[in-house]
Amino acid sequence: MRRLLWKELRERGWWGLAWAAAILGVALFAHGQAFVGDRAEMALPWYLLPLTLALLTGAGGYASDTAHGRAGFLCARPVSPWQILGGKLLFGALVAFGVPLLAAAIFYGTCDAVYRPFVTLPHVLAGVGDIGGKMGACYLLGLASSLVVPGVLGSLLTLSSVFIVAFAAAILSQLYLSAHQFAYIHPFAPTSSAVDPQAAFTHEARALALLVAVALGGVIAVIAAAAPLARVGLTLDTGERIKRFVGAFLPIYAGLWLAGALLPVRWLAPALLRTEMTVAAVSPSGQYAFVVHQRRFNPLGTANDLSADTFGSWGTVVALDSASVVAPVPAYGGDPREIFYHWWWAPDDTAFYHQPYDTAVRMFDPHHRQWRERVIDRGFHLFTARLSPDGRYLLTRLLQGGERMRMHLHPGHSLAAFDLRADRRFRPIQVGAGPPGFAVALGDYWWQTADTIGYTEVYRGMRRARHVKVETLVK
Amino acid sequence: MDGRRVWGRLLWKEFRESGVVLAAGGLCALLPVIYRAHAWLLYTGIALASLLITLWATYRAQRGSDRSRTLLPIAPATGWLALYLLPLPVPLFAGACVGAAIYAFDATQGALGAVLTSAALFMLALFALCTTLTLVYSAIPAIMLGTLFLYAHFDPLIMVGAERRFLWISGAALAGSLLWAPFLRRRRLVSGRLAVGVLLLGAVFGQALVEHLRSISPDAQLPTYHPYFCSGSSDGAVSVGFVRSRGGALAYRDIRTKFQRVHDFADGVLPLALFRETRVVVAEHEPATRRITLSIWDVRAATVREVGRLPAAYATINVIEYASVRPDGRYLLLSTRAKVGRGHDLWIADLERRAVTLVMPNIRSVSLDHPCTTWQTGWTDDERVRLSGVELMLAVDLRTMRARRETLPPPPEVMP
Numbered sequence: 001m002r003r004l005l006w007k008e009l010r011e012r013g014w015w016g017l018a019w020a021a022a023i024l025g026v027a028l029f030a031h032g033q034a035f036v037g038d039r040a041e042m043a044l045p046w047y048l049l050p051l052t053l054a055l056l057t058g059a060g061g062y063a064s065d066t067a068h069g070r071a072g073f074l075c076a077r078p079v080s081p082w083q084i085l086g087g088k089l090l091f092g093a094l095v096a097f098g099v100p101l102l103a104a105a106i107f108y109g110t111c112d113a114v115y116r117p118f119v120t121l122p123h124v125l126a127g128v129g130d131i132g133g134k135m136g137a138c139y140l141l142g143l144a145s146s147l148v149v150p151g152v153l154g155s156l157l158t159l160s161s162v163f164i165v166a167f168a169a170a171i172l173s174q175l176y177l178s179a180h181q182f183a184y185i186h187p188f189a190p191t192s193s194a195v196d197p198q199a200a201f202t203h204e205a206r207a208l209a210l211l212v213a214v215a216l217g218g219v220i221a222v223i224a225a226a227a228p229l230a231r232v233g234l235t236l237d238t239g240e241r242i243k244r245f246v247g248a249f250l251p252i253y254a255g256l257w258l259a260g261a262l263l264p265v266r267w268l269a270p271a272l273l274r275t276e277m278t279v280a281a282v283s284p285s286g287q288y289a290f291v292v293h294q295r296r297f298n299p300l301g302t303a304n305d306l307s308a309d310t311f312g313s314w315g316t317v318v319a320l321d322s323a324s325v326v327a328p329v330p331a332y333g334g335d336p337r338e339i340f341y342h343w344w345w346a347p348d349d350t351a352f353y354h355q356p357y358d359t360a361v362r363m364f365d366p367h368h369r370q371w372r373e374r375v376i377d378r379g380f381h382l383f384t385a386r387l388s389p390d391g392r393y394l395l396t397r398l399l400q401g402g403e404r405m406r407m408h409l410h411p412g413h414s415l416a417a418f419d420l421r422a423d424r425r426f427r428p429i430q431v432g433a434g435p436p437g438f439a440v441a442l443g444d445y446w447w448q449t450a451d452t453i454g455y456t457e458v459y460r461g462m463r464r465a466r467h468v469k470v471e472t473l474v475k
Numbered sequence: 476m477d478g479r480r481v482w483g484r485l486l487w488k489e490f491r492e493s494g495v496v497l498a499a500g501g502l503c504a505l506l507p508v509i510y511r512a513h514a515w516l517l518y519t520g521i522a523l524a525s526l527l528i529t530l531w532a533t534y535r536a537q538r539g540s541d542r543s544r545t546l547l548p549i550a551p552a553t554g555w556l557a558l559y560l561l562p563l564p565v566p567l568f569a570g571a572c573v574g575a576a577i578y579a580f581d582a583t584q585g586a587l588g589a590v591l592t593s594a595a596l597f598m599l600a601l602f603a604l605c606t607t608l609t610l611v612y613s614a615i616p617a618i619m620l621g622t623l624f625l626y627a628h629f630d631p632l633i634m635v636g637a638e639r640r641f642l643w644i645s646g647a648a649l650a651g652s653l654l655w656a657p658f659l660r661r662r663r664l665v666s667g668r669l670a671v672g673v674l675l676l677g678a679v680f681g682q683a684l685v686e687h688l689r690s691i692s693p694d695a696q697l698p699t700y701h702p703y704f705c706s707g708s709s710d711g712a713v714s715v716g717f718v719r720s721r722g723g724a725l726a727y728r729d730i731r732t733k734f735q736r737v738h739d740f741a742d743g744v745l746p747l748a749l750f751r752e753t754r755v756v757v758a759e760h761e762p763a764t765r766r767i768t769l770s771i772w773d774v775r776a777a778t779v780r781e782v783g784r785l786p787a788a789y790a791t792i793n794v795i796e797y798a799s800v801r802p803d804g805r806y807l808l809l810s811t812r813a814k815v816g817r818g819h820d821l822w823i824a825d826l827e828r829r830a831v832t833l834v835m836p837n838i839r840s841v842s843l844d845h846p847c848t849t850w851q852t853g854w855t856d857d858e859r860v861r862l863s864g865v866e867l868m869l870a871v872d873l874r875t876m877r878a879r880r881e882t883l884p885p886p887p888e889v890m891p
Contacts, residue, residue: 037816037837048626052619107815112787114833115814153614160530167519171506174516278883279849280863286853289863293886314886320861320868323884347709386711395711446711448731454712465730 004079004087011064015057016091020099022050023131027103035104035127036118047134054096054135058142059155061088065234066150072235085230092139097132104128141219144226148245149238158222162249166218169257173210176261177203205268206261213260217253225249283345283352288326288366290343290352291316317352317364327369329354346391351420363420376418388447393470394418395445395453415445415455417470426473429453482553489561496531500524500569505576517580517631524569525601529621532602535562536609536617555656558606559649566602570595577631589635596641597634601625603648604675611655611671624679640682647678708749715746715755727755727774736774743791747798748807756782756800756807756826760792767792769807769824769831782826783807786833787814799852800826801860806873808852808860813837819846821862821869823876834878840867 009016026046065074065084074084104124108116145158225248233241279292293314315329342355352364353375361376376394385396395417414428443456453468503523506516536558574594578587601621608617624644628634651671658667708714712731718724723740729752743760750756753774760767765788770781789811796819797810807824809831814820816837824831840846850864858873861881871878 035815037813037818037835038839052622056615056619111815114786115836118833118836156530156618160526163526164523167523170519171516277866278868279865280868280883281851282853282861282863282868284853286855286859286861289853289861289868289883291883291886316884316886318884320870320881323882325884325887328887387709389710444711444730446730448712454731 004083005090008087008091012057012060012091015053015060016095019050019053019057019135020095022053023095023099023135024103024106026050027100027127027131028106035107035124036115037123050135051138054092054138055142055159056152057095058092058139058144059146059152059159061092061143062146062230062234063150063152063155066147066238066241075235081231081234084234088143089140092136092143093132096135096139097128100128100131100135103131137219140223144223147226147229147233148241154238158245162218162222165250165253166214169214169218169253173207173214173257173261177207177210202266204272205265208268208272209260209263209265210257211260213257217256217260221249221253221256224252281343281345282320283349283366284347285349287320288345288349288352289318289320290329290345290354291318315354317366326366327364327371329364330371346387346420348391350391353420361418375420386445386447388450388470390450392419392421393447393451394420395447397445415453417453417473419470424474426470429455429468429473485553485557485561489557492535493531493562493565496527497565497568500527500531500565501572503527503572505572517576518629520576521573521631521634522625522629524573525598525625526622528566528569528598528601529605529618529625531565532562532605533609533614533617533621536606537614555652558610559603559652562602563599566598567595570598573598574635577635580631589638593635593638593641596638596645597628600641600644600648603645604679607648607652607655607671608675610652611668620675620679627679627683644678647674651675708752713749713752715749723759725755725757725772727753727772736777738772738774738777738779740779745792745795747795747809748800750800750802750804754804756798756804758792758795758798760789765789767795769809769826771804771826781829783824783829783831785809785811785822785831787820797846797850799860801854806854806860808862808871810846810850821871821878823860823871823873825873832876834871834876835869838867838869840864 026049064070075081101124104119104127108119111119141159142155145162146152146155148158149155225245228248229236229241229244233244236244276293276295279294280289281291282289293316295314317326317329318324319326343353345352349366352366353361354364355361355376360374363372363375364370365372385394387394395415397415416428417426419426445453445455448454448467451470453470455466455468457464457466501524503520506520571591571594574587574591577594578590601624604624605617605621608620628637651674654674655667655671658664658670713727713729715725715727718726718737723742723744724737725740725744725746726735726737728735740757740759741761743762745758747756747758747769755772755774757770757772757779758767759770767785767789768781769783769785770779772779794812795809796812797808799808800806805825805827807826809822809824810819811822812819813836818837818839820833821835821838822831823834840849846864850862850867853861853863855861860871860873862869862871868881868883869878870881
């Protein structure tokens with residue numbers, strides 16, 4: 001085995017070195033691999049380089065052994081085909097798993113001291129396993145493909161052919177899914193209340209199963225179909241090897257595809273149904289949080305249109321210390337498909353404000369656990385809003401004057417104030433709105449005191465500060 | 476053999492060799508036009524057509540560069556023209572098909588003619604690159620660079636928006652082929668390969684490299700105004716910002732009292748948070764030591780006091796992503812771009828004891844936005860701080876400086 005390994009090193013040492021250098025480079029310098037923190041990651045585009053090199057190194061595995069009749073000479077040596085294969089696998093495993101381990105060691109030795117306590121064995125194993133697993137899979141795929149047609153180019157030709165077959169299988173899967181709509185429901189169907197959520201997700205579960213069958217099945221089929229060639233196919237001529245490979249690959253791949261298309265998948269539907277993303281907004285005191293649970297199926301039982309970026313949303317106000325729900329957020333107008341658009345907490349947790357998409361703002365008092373609807377009954381730009389120092393009033397900028405804009409007149413600006421604790425409306429403050437060339441621009445706006453609005457008018461390059469008592473704006 | 480017959484034979488040879496590729500490439504690219512169900516079909520069609528052109532151009536050039544062609548009774552210039560010009564319809568046709576697919580998918584707002592032209596030029600560049608690389612090096616580098624080129628431009632918007640660039644790359648590939656001839660004649664293969672390699676790599680990746688170098692230079696990373704930090708009071712009366720035309724000068728302004736003060740910090744300063752109306756936590760970066768220092772600027776007293784230093788080296792101040800100070804100014808929660816990994820490192824700075832502690836490295840929050848747009852902090856009375864965001868709820872015990880993820884209660888299944 002040592003000699004076989006030495007042979008591999010001599011034949012593919014440079015490829016292996018390039019592959020190892022690519023792994024090390026990406027793991028250490030491209031912020032690619034986290035040996036600390038939440039989870040291992042391989043999503044960086046830079047990882048395509050070591051993955052490609054893994055494929056190419058693998059593709060060179062049997063490339064020279066099968067070319068120019070060298071296989072006969074190799075098989076005449078006192079080694080079994082499995083030992084030859086073992087040598088090649090060992091070479092791949094050494095690079096695929098050994099180099100990430102080396103990267104972890106280098107990282108531990110060179111990282112800032114504050115990170116060292118977080119480099120734990122589970123993290124390192126997860127990182128090494130993640131890199132090594134994917135590199136190893138690519139290497140194995142390349143190695144399997146090198147058993148069919150001699151030369152590296154031949155291996156790539158095999159892989160390209162397999163890719164084209166997989167593409168055809170993907171199109172077939174799409175046609176199959178379209179033909180068997182299962183229980184797929186069109187988003188926002190009027191009969192939504194009668195929909196069985198599990199049935200609606202069966203379609204997606206089937207699509208997932210087919211995707212796995214097409215992608216992963218392709219890899220498995222190549223490896224499974226090429227593996228016997230390592231035992232008996234080395235000395236065969238290329239045509240015979242291709243015949244045997246195709247003869248094994250197509251039935252295995254077809255079998256895996258059929259498994260993806262026919263095996264029961266309804267058990268997968270509840271898992272998809274429950275997949276959710278949470279968005280949390282903690283209150284200033286850290287006691288409460290507003291939590292939005294977004295699922296791809298809303299409480300009415302209607303599948304949401306992902307392309308329209310809508311989700312079924314469950315909103316709750318939770319007490320964090322007791323990890324309990326204080327109050328669910330009521331559906332706006334009975335429609336649970338609302339998008340939780342804006343929300344914010346008043347200082348000292350006195351109130352929580354919530355504005356469903358471009359509609360009225362509602363308020364929740366966490367201490368009395370009460371909702372008050374429509375504290376502000378119109379849409380406004382919350383990003384430009386400013387709370388008064390006591391959190392009672394809200395001052396924001398309104399974009400108005402569309403009609404004037406159409407007449408090519410300056411639309412002017414207006415500021416609007418809202419009383420968040422009482423049902424009172426205020427007259428907007430109109431700033432500017434003069435004829436063209438005489439328009440007054442809006443400068444800053446702020447709360448001068450708890451009940452006085454301050455704003456700056458900019459008129460012909462001159463800035464003038466103005467103050468208005470909010471109470472004088474009562475309608 | 477007269478010239479016309481030579482060209483006729485060469486054309487016939489091209490037709491025989493490239494007809495299948497012409498049909499297959501067109502079919503791959505046109506599939507998404509016929510069946511427009513999902514965007515991945517468009518991407519797969521583009522990828523297949525491009526890979527086919529890459530493999531075909533490589534295969535063709537490899538066959539063309541062997542000895543059999545040089546034995547034919549044709550002039551070298553004719554051979555060169557035959558290698559590059561005769562098969563031009565194939566990449567142009569495949570490119571036009573790809574362009575048609577992109578146009579049919581409404582992936583771009585461009586006019587049909589412009590889209591077709593740009594996609595055709597993309598395929599032309601791919602073809603010319605692979606052909607020249609195979610001639611000068613071999614098939615493997617050609618396939619690798621072709622695949623990298625495809626990966627770098629694998630976006631319909633890029634593919635139809637960079638026709639000038641593709642034209643330059645095609646030109647560089649042709650120039651590389653011409654450059655190679657004298658080196659080949661004088662048998663200076665290594666220097667010739669080096670020259671052509673530099674030319675082609677420069678043409679393909681030069682612009683991206685310059686942009687990358689520009690983006691990582693510390694000077695380029697400090698914007699005039701950092702958009703993520705709202706260093707002001709929530710009522711809009713107090714604000715802290717940069718002073719234009721004065722390097723690291725920060726200006727504090729209270730619009731109610733018209734109080735204004737400017738302090739000159741070194742370049743690479745960032746206002747992080749405001750507390751007790753007139754105190755600003757600022758971060759400063761020292762290029763020599765690559766350290767980030769935290770200071771408190773007391774505006775009324777016009778003093779700056781160092782309160783901590785991040786125990787890790789950074790090339791720029793721009794790694795700071797989020798900051799929140801406890802209302803009494805004792806602690807600062809700070810997030811930096813993760814030193815390792817793609818998440819965020821979370822630090823707590825004890826501003827009284829001048830200690831900065833890493834409480835959790837590389838945390839992930841699934842968000843397309845900057846942390847400042849989605850993260851919120853709540854400072855509890857019992858010496859804890861909670862951090863929330865997308866798929867994120869952390870609690871940090873300020874006494875032990877340990878962070879842990881908190882579990883949120885599930886929502887009620889029935890909508891109220």
